[in-house]
Amino acid sequence: MEARKDMKPLAFARYAWGLLVYTLGVIVWGAYVRATGSGDGCGQHWPTCQGAILPEIEHVKTIIEFSHRISSGLALLGVILLFFWGRRLFAKDHPAYFGVTFTLWAMIVETLAGGGLVLFQLVAYNDSVARVVIMAVHLLITLTLLGAMALTAYWASGGPPLRLRNQGAVGWALGIAVLAFFTLAASGAVTALADTLFRAPSFWEGVKQDLSPTAHFLVQLRVLHPLIAVSVGIYILLMTGVVSRLRPSPRVRQLGVLLVTLFGVQILIGLWNMFSNTPVSLQMLHLLSADAVWIAFVLFAAAALASGIQAAEQTEVHQPSPHEGGARASVRHYIALTKPRIISLLLFTALAGLFIAAGGWPGWKLLLVVLLGGYASAGAANAINMVIDRDIDAKMERTRGRPTVQNRISSADALKFAFLLAAFAFVVLWWGANLLAATLSLAGLMHYVLIYTLYLKRRSWSNIVIGGAAGAFPPLVGWAAVTGDLNLFAWYLFAIVFFWTPVHFWALALLIKDDYARVGVPMLPVVLGDRVTVIQIALYAVLTAVISIMPLTLGQMGWIYAASAGFLNLVLLAQSLMLYLHPQRPQARRLFFYSMSYLALLFLAMAVDRSVHF
Numbered sequence: 001m002e003a004r005k006d007m008k009p010l011a012f013a014r015y016a017w018g019l020l021v022y023t024l025g026v027i028v029w030g031a032y033v034r035a036t037g038s039g040d041g042c043g044q045h046w047p048t049c050q051g052a053i054l055p056e057i058e059h060v061k062t063i064i065e066f067s068h069r070i071s072s073g074l075a076l077l078g079v080i081l082l083f084f085w086g087r088r089l090f091a092k093d094h095p096a097y098f099g100v101t102f103t104l105w106a107m108i109v110e111t112l113a114g115g116g117l118v119l120f121q122l123v124a125y126n127d128s129v130a131r132v133v134i135m136a137v138h139l140l141i142t143l144t145l146l147g148a149m150a151l152t153a154y155w156a157s158g159g160p161p162l163r164l165r166n167q168g169a170v171g172w173a174l175g176i177a178v179l180a181f182f183t184l185a186a187s188g189a190v191t192a193l194a195d196t197l198f199r200a201p202s203f204w205e206g207v208k209q210d211l212s213p214t215a216h217f218l219v220q221l222r223v224l225h226p227l228i229a230v231s232v233g234i235y236i237l238l239m240t241g242v243v244s245r246l247r248p249s250p251r252v253r254q255l256g257v258l259l260v261t262l263f264g265v266q267i268l269i270g271l272w273n274m275f276s277n278t279p280v281s282l283q284m285l286h287l288l289s290a291d292a293v294w295i296a297f298v299l300f301a302a303a304a305l306a307s308g309i310q311a312a313e314q315t316e317v318h319q320p321s322p323h324e325g326g327a328r329a330s331v332r333h334y335i336a337l338t339k340p341r342i343i344s345l346l347l348f349t350a351l352a353g354l355f356i357a358a359g360g361w362p363g364w365k366l367l368l369v370v371l372l373g374g375y376a377s378a379g380a381a382n383a384i385n386m387v388i389d390r391d392i393d394a395k396m397e398r399t400r401g402r403p404t405v406q407n408r409i410s411s412a413d414a415l416k417f418a419f420l421l422a423a424f425a426f427v428v429l430w431w432g433a434n435l436l437a438a439t440l441s442l443a444g445l446m447h448y449v450l451i452y453t454l455y456l457k458r459r460s461w462s463n464i465v466i467g468g469a470a471g472a473f474p475p476l477v478g479w480a481a482v483t484g485d486l487n488l489f490a491w492y493l494f495a496i497v498f499f500w501t502p503v504h505f506w507a508l509a510l511l512i513k514d515d516y517a518r519v520g521v522p523m524l525p526v527v528l529g530d531r532v533t534v535i536q537i538a539l540y541a542v543l544t545a546v547i548s549i550m551p552l553t554l555g556q557m558g559w560i561y562a563a564s565a566g567f568l569n570l571v572l573l574a575q576s577l578m579l580y581l582h583p584q585r586p587q588a589r590r591l592f593f594y595s596m597s598y599l600a601l602l603f604l605a606m607a608v609d610r611s612v613h614f
Helices: 002-035 060-089 095-119 129-156 168-197 203-211 217-222 224-246 250-275 280-304 331-337 340-358 364-388 411-432 435-456 463-483 488-511 513-519 524-528 530-553 559-581 585-613
Strands: none
Touching: 002 060, 002 129, 002 168, 002 280, 060 095, 060 129, 095 129, 129 168, 129 280, 168 217, 168 224, 168 280, 168 411, 217 224, 224 250, 224 280, 224 411, 224 435, 250 280, 331 364, 331 411, 340 364, 340 463, 340 488, 340 585, 364 411, 364 435, 364 463, 411 435, 411 463, 435 463, 463 488, 488 513, 488 524, 488 530, 488 559, 488 585, 513 524, 524 530, 530 559, 530 585, 559 585
16 A cells, blocks of 8 residues: 555655646747748637637647647646645645646736737737737746756655745845746747748848848847857856755765756757757757756756755854854955955956047946956856855965954855846846847856856866966957957957966966965966976967967057067066076066056057057
């Protein structure tokens, strides 16, 4: 008898997963209905078709729409069965009991939304604003339904209940991800409708349509979807890495890998769909993969928020201090989280990129937008870095006074602050400049947190070479804020900072190599010694000098920059040579401080030159 009792939840779970798969098929078939313009195949009648339960079949689109009605009706009946079976099988305090109720209500709303599209004739080739809004809302309801069904199946399979309280930054990060997914889905609905109503004969003709100022508003909105998809993808990478670190369980890690993998596949299918001029089959595959990504995210979130999982950010580093015992954090401590001294140089290159792209004064609005957005984005990255590295920061002389180490600010509060800053930066840059600038800023944040802090810093001496590319994004942000694109000149700005970074940071590493050795961080001087480090510094100084001359080859710089770059590079090479000849701390210190002046003055000279000559 006990074995038979155990089989009942198992059978229910299998049914729930099977119903989810079937519903995915119904949704994908709905995309076929939309893509073929068959939404009016049953006329302006719902729930009947052409006013009858069994319509007369005169057109192919009637068959297509009626088959969708039948399959949707079967899905509704399946959910009703799921509801009554689940309510009978599970106790009221079991999460699956809530899941079946939520699923039924979501299915009812989904059904009514689909009926509304037909009754108000927002189908076939209707291109009104009302259809755009209702289609976007309909897709969001669909995602809600899929999420409810996935959670029900997950809980019925033995998944633990959620613990929503005291989740701190993890809750914020997942909440922002939900909004990001909904934004992406809404833009996808608009793009899919534009592809149906305004199909171009080829990909390049479609691009011309997208960029035409006289194009229909749906076509003009279509161009946003790829950028939004990239932005959301970057955030999903960031969020998955941070949440997996803060909720260290095998299930969270596995679902995180699945989520990132499926999102990557989804991006590839989207590109394939776009370059193939959106054939119906690829539109259906694109929607199916998008739904699979959403389901993976819902399961990832459920695993991360599950009760019984240790919250890593609540395990604070014990650092005895006069502030221990709950002293309140001040504004000063939150500012310290952003590492303002480090940010200042990054922000300067972003503002310089703004002036260089504009060829002079860019206007107060763009100046303030890049200033605020750039500071918030870099500050968010630094705050997350402080939380992740708080264990080693407590053991290093240079960092043991940080607010996360001194327990002035809890890791949970620091992460909340960081994610709010990141969201603020993205919104401000998108609103005040453009989506490309916002995406680049988010990409720099992701690179610093994921590639440098989480992956490379404690694994490889090349951490600063590869991971240091995060600091090269600010000038791209400034450039894109003005132009809305990235040309070869912009990438030269990126390359200058990229090759300059090892010179600057390895000089610092020579000064504090004992700290790095103590905490086991494999910086170059610790792993390969001072001699190898000074040789590498000299090589990167030469590369920096060469790259800094490249903008002159474009014919877009004048004598002011040529003279300034020549002098600054001579001093940089001389300082690097002196360090090679005398690899001692005083010379490393001189090079470290000069490298900061070098970068600031080089970008200043470029901005002044562009203002005078162009």
